[in-house]
Amino acid sequence: MLQLQHIREQTQAVIQGLEKRGLAEASSWVSEILTTDQQRRETQATLDQLLAQANQLAKQIGQLMKEGNKAEAEAAKAQTADLKEQTKTLGIQLQTLEATLQEQLVRLPNLPHSSVPVGRSADDNEVVLQHGYIPTLAPGAQPHWELIKTLDIIDFELGNKIAGAGFPVYKGKGARLQRALINFFLDEASAAGYAEVQPPLLVNADSGFGTGQLPDKEGQMYHATADDLYLIPTAEVPITNIFRDVILEEKQLPIKCVGYTPCFRREAGSWGAHVRGLNRLHQFDKVEIVQIQHPDHSYQALEEMSAYVQGLLQKLELPYRVLRLCSGDMGFTSALTYDMEVYSAAQERWLEVSSVSNFETYQANRLKLRLRGADKKPFLAHTLNGSALALPRIVAALLENNQDAEGNIHIPKVLQPYTDFDCISAPVGLK
Structure with missing residues (x-):
C-alpha cells in the first residue's frame, strides 16, 4: 500500500x-x-x-x-x-x-521503479539477457504431456479422478524427480545463506492483505469459508507475514528465508498448448526465497536474487532468458520484477519458471513491518521475494530438452545425487 x-x-x-x-x-x-x-x-x-x-x-x-x-x-x-x-x-x-x-x-497498485519499461502487456517486456544454447531434438521428439504418459511418471487422469483438472499425481521416478528438485533447491538456498522455514499452507485474511493478495487476488485463491482461511498461492504469503507487526533492528538485516510448499491457485485454465500438461496447474510445488532489506540495499539484493536463480538454471543446464517486466505486465504489488523463462524445446517456446520482485515499502506498509536505526525512529523496510524455483515447468523443460532419440530422459548431473538415477528409460520397443 x-x-x-x-x-x-x-x-x-x-x-x-x-x-x-x-x-x-x-x-x-x-x-x-x-x-x-x-x-x-x-x-x-x-x-x-x-x-x-x-x-x-x-x-x-x-x-x-x-x-x-x-x-x-x-x-x-x-x-x-x-x-x-x-x-x-x-x-x-x-x-x-x-x-x-x-x-x-x-485499490492503488505500487509505483513502478524508474527502470521499468512502459508497456501494456507481455509483448512489451524487455529481454535483459539470454543464456545457454537451444537444444536440437531428434525427429519425433515429444512434448512433456506425451512423454509422461509413455514413461508413466505423471498421471493427469488419476489426479482428475481424485480432485479435478490441474491436480496431477506424480508416480515412480516422476515423484522422485520432484523430491530431488525440492531438496536440491533447498540445499542451494541454505548454502546461499537463506534460513529454511516450513510455514502453514493456510493463512488468514490479515496475512492475505499484508502481502497484497487480498483484496486484489481474492478470486484466485481457494477459500475455506467455514474457517475463513485461504490456501496459499505461494510461500511468499506465510513467510513474509512472519514479520507482520514487527519492528526489526537494522543490525538484524538482511533477513533471508527460504521455504518449500505446495501452492494452490484457482486461476481459470484455457484451451491451447500453452496450458497443457504441466504448463498450468491448480496445485504445484515451489521453493520460495524471501528477503527483508534496508531500503538503501534492496535493489542490490534484487540483482543478487536474480543472479542466484539464474545460477540454479545454469546448474540444471537449461537455456533461459531474463525479462524485465513492463509497467502493464507487473504484479499489483511490485515495483520491479524480473521473470526467468526456460526454453522448452519440444514446445518451441519460453516458459516462465520464476519471478523475482522488489516491493519496496508497499508490502511493509500493509504489514506494519518497520526497522529501527541508530536514531531509534522506526521506518518501513523493503520486502523482496522470488521463485527458486517453481517445479512444473522446470520438469517440463527437463523432460523435453533431455530426451534422446529412443525416448529416454537424461537427468542433469547436479540432480543425480538426489535422484539416485541418471536416466528415466523409455519402455522397451517404444522406438
Missing part, C-alpha cells in the same frame, strides 16, 4: 507513476484520496478540540462543586453532555472517513 505521506508530498510523481502503469483514473483517484484525507484530518482536529474542552469542563465541574457553585456546575454538566454527543457523532464520522480512506488506498 502506498504511504499516505508520500501521496501528499509527491502528488504529481505518484500520479505519473500510476499513469505509467496504465491507470487512467490515476489523477481522480489520487484527488479523492487527498480530499478524504483532508476531511479526516479536519474531523480529527475538531474532535481533539472538543475532547480537550470536555476535559477542561470536567476539571471545572469538580472545582465548582467544591466551591458550592451548584448552578454553575450543573450548567457545565449540561455543556459536557452536549460535547459528548458531538464527540460521539464526530467519532463515527472519523471511523467512516478512515475506512473510506483505507478502501481508496488499497
Whole structure:
C-alpha cells in the first residue's frame, strides 16, 4: 500500500507513476484520496478540540462543586453532555472517513521503479539477457504431456479422478524427480545463506492483505469459508507475514528465508498448448526465497536474487532468458520484477519458471513491518521475494530438452545425487 505521506508530498510523481502503469483514473483517484484525507484530518482536529474542552469542563465541574457553585456546575454538566454527543457523532464520522480512506488506498497498485519499461502487456517486456544454447531434438521428439504418459511418471487422469483438472499425481521416478528438485533447491538456498522455514499452507485474511493478495487476488485463491482461511498461492504469503507487526533492528538485516510448499491457485485454465500438461496447474510445488532489506540495499539484493536463480538454471543446464517486466505486465504489488523463462524445446517456446520482485515499502506498509536505526525512529523496510524455483515447468523443460532419440530422459548431473538415477528409460520397443 502506498504511504499516505508520500501521496501528499509527491502528488504529481505518484500520479505519473500510476499513469505509467496504465491507470487512467490515476489523477481522480489520487484527488479523492487527498480530499478524504483532508476531511479526516479536519474531523480529527475538531474532535481533539472538543475532547480537550470536555476535559477542561470536567476539571471545572469538580472545582465548582467544591466551591458550592451548584448552578454553575450543573450548567457545565449540561455543556459536557452536549460535547459528548458531538464527540460521539464526530467519532463515527472519523471511523467512516478512515475506512473510506483505507478502501481508496488499497485499490492503488505500487509505483513502478524508474527502470521499468512502459508497456501494456507481455509483448512489451524487455529481454535483459539470454543464456545457454537451444537444444536440437531428434525427429519425433515429444512434448512433456506425451512423454509422461509413455514413461508413466505423471498421471493427469488419476489426479482428475481424485480432485479435478490441474491436480496431477506424480508416480515412480516422476515423484522422485520432484523430491530431488525440492531438496536440491533447498540445499542451494541454505548454502546461499537463506534460513529454511516450513510455514502453514493456510493463512488468514490479515496475512492475505499484508502481502497484497487480498483484496486484489481474492478470486484466485481457494477459500475455506467455514474457517475463513485461504490456501496459499505461494510461500511468499506465510513467510513474509512472519514479520507482520514487527519492528526489526537494522543490525538484524538482511533477513533471508527460504521455504518449500505446495501452492494452490484457482486461476481459470484455457484451451491451447500453452496450458497443457504441466504448463498450468491448480496445485504445484515451489521453493520460495524471501528477503527483508534496508531500503538503501534492496535493489542490490534484487540483482543478487536474480543472479542466484539464474545460477540454479545454469546448474540444471537449461537455456533461459531474463525479462524485465513492463509497467502493464507487473504484479499489483511490485515495483520491479524480473521473470526467468526456460526454453522448452519440444514446445518451441519460453516458459516462465520464476519471478523475482522488489516491493519496496508497499508490502511493509500493509504489514506494519518497520526497522529501527541508530536514531531509534522506526521506518518501513523493503520486502523482496522470488521463485527458486517453481517445479512444473522446470520438469517440463527437463523432460523435453533431455530426451534422446529412443525416448529416454537424461537427468542433469547436479540432480543425480538426489535422484539416485541418471536416466528415466523409455519402455522397451517404444522406438
